[in-house]
Each structure stands twice: as C-alpha cells, then as structure tokens.
Amino acid sequence: DGGITQSPKYLFRKEGQNVTLSCEQNLNHDAMYWYRQDPGQGLRLIYYSQIVNDFQKGDIAEGYSVSREKKESFPLTVTSAQKNPTAFYLCASSLRTGLSLAKNIQYFGAGTRLSVL
Amino acid sequence: GQQVMQIPQYQHVQEGEDFTTYCNSSTTLSNIQWYKQRPGGHPVFLIQLVKSGEVKKQKRLTFQFGEAKKNSSLHITATQTTDVGTYFCAGLEGGSEKLVFGKGTKLTVNP
Numbered sequence: 001d002g003g004i005t006q007s008p009k010y011l012f013r014k015e016g017q018n019v020t021l022s023c024e025q026n027l028n029h030d031a032m033y034w035y036r037q038d039p040g041q042g043l044r045l046i047y048y049s050q051i052v053n054d055f056q057k058g059d060i061a062e063g064y065s066v067s068r069e070k071k072e073s074f075p076l077t078v079t080s081a082q083k084n085p086t087a088f089y090l091c092a093s094s095l096r097t098g099l100s101l102a103k104n105i106q107y108f109g110a111g112t113r114l115s116v117l
Numbered sequence: 118g119q120q121v122m123q124i125p126q127y128q129h130v131q132e133g134e135d136f137t138t139y140c141n142s143s144t145t146l147s148n149i150q151w152y153k154q155r156p157g158g159h160p161v162f163l164i165q166l167v168k169s170g171e172v173k174k175q176k177r178l179t180f181q182f183g184e185a186k187k188n189s190s191l192h193i194t195a196t197q198t199t200d201v202g203t204y205f206c207a208g209l210e211g212g213s214e215k216l217v218f219g220k221g222t223k224l225t226v227n228p
Binding site: 035040041042043044045048050056058090092104105106107108109110111 | 150159160205207219
C-alpha cells in the first residue's frame with residue numbers, strides 16, 4: 001500500500017490486441033512482481049525482477065511480457081497470445097528477496113482489472 | 118515445486134464466533150507470511166513468522182508457525198464485521214527467491 005501505483009484501474013482489451021499495465025513504485029525497492037488473481041484462486045506469479053534490466057518468469061508467464069528499464073517501473077504487457085486475460089492483476093514490490101527474511105515482505109498496488117471486449 | 122495448501126476455502130461465521138485458517142506446505146519453509154485482502158481491495162501484509170514453533174499475537178489475531186516449519190495457522194477470536202476479507206498465507210522456501218501463496222480463505226461475518 002502507499003508508494004505503489006498501478007494504472008489504469010480498469011482496462012478493456014479487444015481481440016488480438018496487446019495491452020500494457022503500468023506499475024510504478026517510489027519505495028526504492030529492488031524487487032518487483034506481477035501476480036494474476038482469478039476468482040477463488042490465490043495469487044499466481046507471472047514475472048518478477050530483482051534488479052534493473054533483469055527479470056525471471058514465474059509460474060504463468062506464457063502470453064505476458066515485462067521490462068525493467070528503471071528501478072521504479074515494471075510494466076506488464078498482456079499479449080494477444082494470452083487467450084484468457086480477464087483477471088485482476090496485482091503488482092508488488094519488496095526490498096529484496098532471499099538476502100534477508102525481513103526484506104521480502106511484499107507491498108501491493110491497488111490492482112488493474114482487465115476484461116476482454 | 119513448492120506448494121502451499123490453505124483450508125478452508127470459505128468460512129461463514131456469526132459475529133463473535135472464532136475463526137481459524139490453516140496453511141500447509143509440501144516443503145520446509147524459511148518463513149511464512151500472512152496477508153489480508155478486503156473485498157475489492159489488494160493484499161496487505163499482516164505478519165511474518167520465522168522461527169520454529171513461533172507464536173505471535175496482534176490484538177484478536179494469533180499466528181502460529183509449526184515446529185517443523187511446514188504449517189501455520191491464523192486464529193481470530195470473537196470475529197467482528199471488520200474482519201471480513203480473504204486471508205492468504207505465503208511461504209518462502211529456503212534458497213528460493215519466490216513467495217508461494219496459498220489460495221486463501223474467504224471469511225464472511227454475519228452481524
């Protein structure tokens with residue numbers, strides 16, 4: 001909460017269209033994450049990044065792409081290859097994973113709800 | 118890969134009743150975290166447990182981490198309508214970079 005901004009709040013995608021979800025943080029956090037949430041489901045990790053210009057696939061990366069050109073920004077593109085994109089997308093950040101257990105507490109943005117027209 | 122199972126998926130209680138949600142991992146965890154997501158909102162960090170057998174309290178909420186560091190529970194005493202939401206556990210496996218979330222327990226409280 002506070003310091004992580006996701007936009008837009010609602011987004012509609014047409015068939016065959018790529019759309020990009022924005023995530024910006026001013027917490028000076030190293031690590032950033034994208035999750036997908038479907039009704040009745042938990043949070044499924046799409047991509048994560050621990051450092052600028054580096055990112056790793058999560059559990060459900062197919063049909064998505066990301067970039068990490070700046071520490072504070074981690075945009076997610078939902079490509080036309082993602083056939084079932086309707087979901088709630090959450091971006092999160094943390095100081096850093098692994099190095100210190102106290103530093104991997106995740107702070108979430110308010111989310112983007114993506115629907116297909 | 119690591120899996121975190123959380124039960125029950127849903128829980129309906131009368132205001133004033135107690136509530137417990139349980140989290141079980143297929144592997145030993147370095148730590149376990151609990152998050153709360155209010156209806157229409159986003160997950161918010163509640164607490165982190167690190168030590169085997171650890172117990173922490175936050176007012177009416179009691180969190181436990183099992184001796185084997187493979188399970189955890191969240192207990193709410195005398196629920197209130199403000200407790201409504203979905204509670205998620207999330208575990209970090211030793212040497213892993215990724216938190217693995219349970220599917221959550223959705224709590225509804227009837228006034």
